[in-house]
Structure formats: C-alpha cells, structure tokens
Amino acid sequence: METIQIKGPYNFDLVLDRLSIDPLNQVDIANRSVKVPLLIEGEPIVAIVKAIGTTLAPEFEIEGTEGQYKEKADKRLAEIFQWHTPLEMISEHFKNTDLKEIFEQHHGTPIVLDFSPYNCLLKCIIHQQLNMSFAHTLTERFVKTYGFEKEGVWFYPQPEKVAKLTVEDLRELQFSGRKAEYVIGIAKEVMAGNLNFDELKTKSDEDIFKQLIKLRGVGPWTVQNFLMFGLGRPNLFPMADIGIQNAIKKLYQLEAKPALEEMESYSKGWEPYLSYASLYLWRSIE
Structure with a gap:
C-alpha cells in the first residue's frame, strides 16, 4: 500500500x-x-x-x-x-458565469475517465439512443457474458474476443443488429491495427474526430464523449446530448429544450473548459 x-x-x-x-x-x-x-x-x-x-x-x-x-x-x-488537473483554476473560470452556483454545489468534481479508452468507445456505442437504465443493463450483459472477472471486478471483453463474435451472439443479449455490427466492427479495426488508442492520445481533437467519424456507428456525439471520458480532453460540449439540453432547460427555466443556436450562445463564456461545463450540467440533474 x-x-x-x-x-x-x-x-x-x-x-x-x-x-x-x-x-x-x-x-x-x-x-x-x-x-x-x-x-x-x-x-x-x-x-x-x-x-x-x-x-x-x-x-x-x-x-x-x-x-x-x-x-x-x-x-x-x-x-x-x-x-x-488544476480544478481550482477551472472553478475560478466559472465564477463569473451562469454556471457559478452549479460549480459551487459540486466543487472539486473532476472529469474521471473510463478505465480504458477501448472500454469507453464500446460503451459510447452501446449507450447510443438508449435510456440510461437499459444502456447500463445492456453493457453489463455484454461484459459479464464475454469479459472476465478478477477479484470481484469485471474486465471488458478484449478486441480479439469481440472480433470473433457474430451479430447473432449479441442479438441474444438484446443488441440491435446494427449496434452489434458496430461493436464487432470496432474490435476488428483494433485487431487490424487501424485503431490504436495509444496513438490517438497523441493526436489533436480535430484529427481524432476525423479518424473516428469514419468508423461505422460512430457519430459526433460518440466522438465527443470519447474525447471527454476516454482521453480527458477539456473543451468538448456535446450539444446534441439530451442530458445537457435538459440541464440547460432547467438552469435557464426554459419552456422547451434549447435549440442548438441557443446552446452555442450560452456556452461562449465557458471555453476553454467546455468539458467541465458539460460534466457539471450533467451533475445538476443526476
């Protein structure tokens, strides 16, 4: 110890x-x-x-x-x-913004990464367009069926195993056909050497976006979440995220979910720490 x-x-x-x-x-x-x-x-x-x-x-x-x-x-x-990460400096940045009270309420909350970038990307794909409860259930089924356990802790199934699965294997867990194809496809990209997470860490957000967006099943929301929770990048604001939309609706007491143009306007003063704005907005409604 x-x-x-x-x-x-x-x-x-x-x-x-x-x-x-x-x-x-x-x-x-x-x-x-x-x-x-x-x-x-x-x-x-x-x-x-x-x-x-x-x-x-x-x-x-x-x-x-x-x-x-x-x-x-x-x-x-x-x-x-x-x-x-200098959380004190980030908190100071938000003291003169509309997020001041949220940052005070959740003072000292860092962005914690998923336990591996590979896990993060798979989880983002599995969670797409699902409510949070079923997203966790589906991920848990996947990990406990094809991953392995050590000392009471579950490890995600590794690419070499996932690449050999069939769509039917994952359909049995209640994956949609397309989602099953996407998860298996990511594993195959890793096995083929086309997707190297150590190399991604050295690239800019823009270059990572250009590379990952080409993968089947990976859209802007997935890349933004991967950048935040897979690599810890500080300046991402996934405006299409329903949770963030609901948090902004609550914060500004709006009658309806904000349009993307509104969200962009609200967020201008939050750079270069948009990822922390996103996290604290999520926390405000969790």
Whole structure:
C-alpha cells in the first residue's frame, strides 16, 4: 500500500457517487473506495483507490499496483482520476458565469475517465439512443457474458474476443443488429491495427474526430464523449446530448429544450473548459 497527496480541491466522494451509477463499477461509498480494473501490457491488475483525505486536502491509499507494472499502473490511475488537473483554476473560470452556483454545489468534481479508452468507445456505442437504465443493463450483459472477472471486478471483453463474435451472439443479449455490427466492427479495426488508442492520445481533437467519424456507428456525439471520458480532453460540449439540453432547460427555466443556436450562445463564456461545463450540467440533474 502507498499513500499519495494531491492539490485540492478534489471531491472524491462526488467521484464515487458518479461512478456508482454504472453497475459494473465496484464502488464502496461507506469505505470511500473503488476497485479499478487495469490492463497493463495485457496483464489484468485490480487497483484499490481509497480516499483518506478531504476535498481541500485530498489524500489516497492505493493497493494492488505493487510489482513489475507498478509505475505504469500508478501513472494510469493518475490519468483516470485526473489528479494533475488544476480544478481550482477551472472553478475560478466559472465564477463569473451562469454556471457559478452549479460549480459551487459540486466543487472539486473532476472529469474521471473510463478505465480504458477501448472500454469507453464500446460503451459510447452501446449507450447510443438508449435510456440510461437499459444502456447500463445492456453493457453489463455484454461484459459479464464475454469479459472476465478478477477479484470481484469485471474486465471488458478484449478486441480479439469481440472480433470473433457474430451479430447473432449479441442479438441474444438484446443488441440491435446494427449496434452489434458496430461493436464487432470496432474490435476488428483494433485487431487490424487501424485503431490504436495509444496513438490517438497523441493526436489533436480535430484529427481524432476525423479518424473516428469514419468508423461505422460512430457519430459526433460518440466522438465527443470519447474525447471527454476516454482521453480527458477539456473543451468538448456535446450539444446534441439530451442530458445537457435538459440541464440547460432547467438552469435557464426554459419552456422547451434549447435549440442548438441557443446552446452555442450560452456556452461562449465557458471555453476553454467546455468539458467541465458539460460534466457539471450533467451533475445538476443526476
């Protein structure tokens, strides 16, 4: 076990609250901890991250990363939980905007990444055009049928396994035919070497958008969510997202959901941290 300290504010309790929405995440609210499945050079590692500090003086105990992959595992944890992001500076940015009260209410909430970029892209595709409850149910079926479990934590099925599945295999889980094709197609792109997530990390948002939008089943909403929760990019605002539309409707007490032009107008003062505006708007209605 090791202990690390980071600069506050950082509200890990709100992090756990949001992570607990996904039934696949092994979150212990009372113990202020979460088990994180990491795949380092093909080796499955279960890390346990436990908060022992406060929002203003964040401190964590980390277990499970000991051994030859420790450095890479610890680096990945810091990336997932965005421990080096200057949240105080971001909060200051929003003090003179219409989101001031929301940022005060959810003070110190970071953007936490999905546990791997590959998982994130698959999850975004599975979640498309579904209500949140069934989206999680469908993802859970997929992972528990074709993934694997270690120490009570589920790992997503890897590309080599998904690429061999048939549409009929996923239809049995209640996937639509097209959604099944899209998920299998992503895995095949990875196996063919056409989709390398380590390489994507080095590219600009625009270049990633141009590459991913060519994939079947990947639209602008999917790419924007992948950039935010797969790679932690700070300036994305998925205006077509129903949750964000509802949050803006609530914030500005509108009679109907805002048009895209309205949303663009509201969001002008939120750059270059649109991703955080998006996150805090989601939090305001969750």
